[in-house]
Amino acid sequence: MPYQRVAAISSDHQVSIVGDGTPLPPQIQSQEADDDLFAEDAWVEPSIHIDYGTNVKLGKNVFINFNCTIVDTCLVTIGDRTLFAPNISLYSGTHPLDPEVRNGTQGPELGGEIHIEEDCWLGGNVTVLPGVRIGKGSVVGAGSVVTNDVPPYTVVAGNPARKLRDVPRGTNAATTSGALAAMERDKGQP
Numbered sequence: 001m002p003y004q005r006v007a008a009i010s011s012d013h014q015v016s017i018v019g020d021g022t023p024l025p026p027q028i029q030s031q032e033a034d035d036d037l038f039a040e041d042a043w044v045e046p047s048i049h050i051d052y053g054t055n056v057k058l059g060k061n062v063f064i065n066f067n068c069t070i071v072d073t074c075l076v077t078i079g080d081r082t083l084f085a086p087n088i089s090l091y092s093g094t095h096p097l098d099p100e101v102r103n104g105t106q107g108p109e110l111g112g113e114i115h116i117e118e119d120c121w122l123g124g125n126v127t128v129l130p131g132v133r134i135g136k137g138s139v140v141g142a143g144s145v146v147t148n149d150v151p152p153y154t155v156v157a158g159n160p161a162r163k164l165r166d167v168p169r170g171t172n173a174a175t176t177s178g179a180l181a182a183m184e185r186d187k188g189q190p
């Protein structure tokens with residue numbers, strides 16, 4: 001079936017489902033042009049689990065890998081170009097420590113905003129606790145529990161996460177990328 005015909009059918013379906021007669025935008029002519037439309041969108045791999053969804057803001061080119069959990073009792077923001085490895089948990093909610101105040105599901109829920117600024121990379125199985133801000137350009141090692149703010153351009157790891165080093169700046173891929181180094185090492189090998 002010609003592509004235009006398929007578009008016409010889905011347009012009819014759209015009208016019958018939502019009652020919105022606005023015409024669809026013109027057809028994009030090439031795959032590249034179509035890809036360009038989404039170049040700056042956030043990319044979220046399923047599955048993802050979020051309490052409300054209305055309290056989460058993603059920047060441009062954010063990548064969230066499998067099995068992310070976001071408890072968005074309070075606002076959670078993730079800045080442009082930030083990368084999440086699998087199994088990341090962001091917990092902006094918490095409960096009173098005193099069990100009589102906590103009172104099962106009848107007590108108050110507390111929380112603090114989580115802000116992960118632009119150009120960060122969080123390794124696998126990282127947990128971020130309520131009220132934490134991770135500064136731009138920072139790296140959080142796999143398995144870390146981030147309990148305090150992380151200054152910009154800092155590598156932290158561990159439970160609780162502690163500073164390992166400053167993020168190197170002004171380097172180039174040929175000397176810092178493990179993938180390129182491995183290609184160089186394997187050159188000429190069968």
Ligand SMILES: CC(C)(COP(=O)(O)OP(=O)(O)OC[C@H]1O[C@@H](n2cnc3c(N)ncnc32)[C@H](O)[C@@H]1OP(=O)(O)O)[C@@H](O)C(=O)NCCC(=O)NCCS
Nearest residue numbers: 085086122123124139140141142143144155156157158164
């Ligand atoms: C944080 C990370 C980037 C640091 O890399 P690095 O700067 O090369 O660090 P090193 O390997 O030189 O380790 C420095 C020290 O920190 C420790 N360390 C490194 N990563 C750690 C982690 N995730 N948790 C606890 N300690 C860690 C090392 O044991 C080492 O300690 P030592 O000096 O006592 O031996 C890396 O270890 C990491 O965790 N990467 C995440 C990988 C990942 O999650 N990938 C998923 C796909 S995106």
